[in-house]
Amino acid sequence: MTKFKWQKEMYMEFIKKLNFDENGLIPAVIQDERSSRVLTLCYMNKEALEKTLKEKQIYVFRRSKGRIMLKGETSGCVQSVRQMFVDCGDNSLLFKVGQTRAACHKGYFSCYFRRVNKRGEIVVEEDRIFDPGEVYK
Secondary structure (H helix, E strand, O other), rough: OOOOOOOHHHHHHHHHOOOOOOOOOEEEEEEEEEOEEEEEEEEEEEEHHHHHHHEOEEEEEEEEEEEEEEOOOOOOOOOOEEEEEEOOOOOOOEEEEEEOOOOOOOOOOOOOOEEEEEOOOOEEEOOOOOOOOOHHO
């Protein structure tokens, strides 16, 4: 599939229509284009969304650090934007991406690698792709 393309004027108008919360954030679901697996849920402020649309890679607002960052800036596991969707209330976004290696900072392909079984126990459902201790030194 071809990369996502928009001109700056187009995405600036689009961003004005979105309903950011009281903290200036909007949730964004990130989904792998090939497998359709949900990779993660993140938050974007206007600046992160503008950078995402301009550079065609996912930028997020890290609430814990109070800053914008490129998803995968430390690990190299970047997410290239292929398609973008907006929900019916302009309250959240869905990005279909080309995922490099793994999306989860714990070394798994998806942040949703744990399943809750019928007894309420958490079960790891997949193998780690990389060792986070080696990547995040």
